[in-house]
Amino acid sequence: MPDSPLSESPYEILGVSIDADEATLRLAYRRALRRAHPDTGGSEAAFHAVQRAWMLLGTPDARAAFDRGRGGLGADGAPTREAWAPAPPRPRRDSRPLARSHGHPGGFSRERYLTLVREWAGRGVELGDPYDPALVRSAPRELRHILADALAEEATARALPNLGIAYTIWHDLATDAAGPGLPPKLDHLVLGPTGLFAIQSEDWGAPVSFKRGELIGDGLAGERPFRALGARAKAIGRAARVKPTALVVVVPDEHAAESLQVGGSLRGATVALVRRSRLVSALRDGLPGSAHLGGTEVMEVRARLQAVVRFA
Structure with missing residues (x-):
């Protein structure tokens, strides 16, 4: 599933501007990771959010894809496209009677x-x-x-x-x-x-x-x-x-x-x-x-x- 339109962007999660350079981004990631870790007063959810933000921005290719509005991760961690436009009907995979x-x-x-x-x-x-x-x-x-x-x-x-x-x-x-x-x-x-x-x-x-x-x-x-x-x-x-x-x-x-x-x-x-x-x-x-x-x-x-x- 794509992120919600209300979700924080990975830049917001890491606390940097969208024009941050690579060194600033990496430093922000390390600091955010320490703050979010459950052993230092954070939470598991916050820790995973920081890791996910880094997966979206941590490499030049991933960051470029995200900045073009095409980068995202599915529930399984695999890259996906954000799909906020109406989706086409999905073909049925079984013949059970539906409501x-x-x-x-x-x-x-x-x-x-x-x-x-x-x-x-x-x-x-x-x-x-x-x-x-x-x-x-x-x-x-x-x-x-x-x-x-x-x-x-x-x-x-x-x-x-x-x-x-x-x-x-x-x-x-x-x-x-x-x-x-x-x-x-x-x-x-x-x-x-x-x-x-x-x-x-x-x-x-x-x-x-x-x-x-x-x-x-x-x-x-x-x-x-x-x-x-x-x-x-x-x-x-x-x-x-x-x-x-x-x-x-x-x-x-x-x-x-x-x-x-x-x-x-x-x-x-x-x-x-x-x-x-x-x-x-x-x-x-x-x-x-x-x-x-x-x-x-x-x-x-x-x-x-x-x-x-x-x-x-």
Whole structure:
């Protein structure tokens, strides 16, 4: 996977400017490595981040590739290209029945990003590639967050069909209950025998955790994600005369201390923070304290939702 648009660049991790010479870069790497080492007060995550930054900048060829916006490392440490533009559909490798999906995941966020990045660049400025990594990294955090959200929604959408044929999924559902400054839509709604799940896919660029039934973290900037998610789910549920059984926020694996954390309930719905890699199994098994639905009930809820769902 490519880095998030909210990730620190390797220059920022090492604490040097992009025009630092080779000697300065090497000295900064050694100092950063000492600071980040767990034995000297750092952490394993910080230590690995410094090592990864050096792999991207430590040789002239690697640095030149990164500076051209083409350098990156995959989860396995192998070089890769940053892929923030929409990806083409992937061919299926098996014939298992998939969940039924409706809507365009990430579409609203991508359109919003493209509109705002052109406004930010300025009238008359030609943007050859609005997803160019150098351009994205130079954009304000608010714009990078919108693109990060689109990527997060698309990653969730790629995983959810693996729930199987018993489930139905809606993406980018329109709702008027977004609140000031928030997009007027619900990222995902999943219906199956283990419940009706309202899901928000997020990437705040930093870890989050529970406190008194709500999420806290350095990247939140005053947001109250579960309160907003509950309002969106309530608006759609009221129109369809159904109630969600769970409110789920999905984040990158490294942004949650545990794979699945339940934080109580809100308006009768179980509240949960889930790592992206754990999402499918969590929904398939059902969340602790979340009501399951009978076969007839699933059919009734699906019919009611299909009659009222609109897409953003």
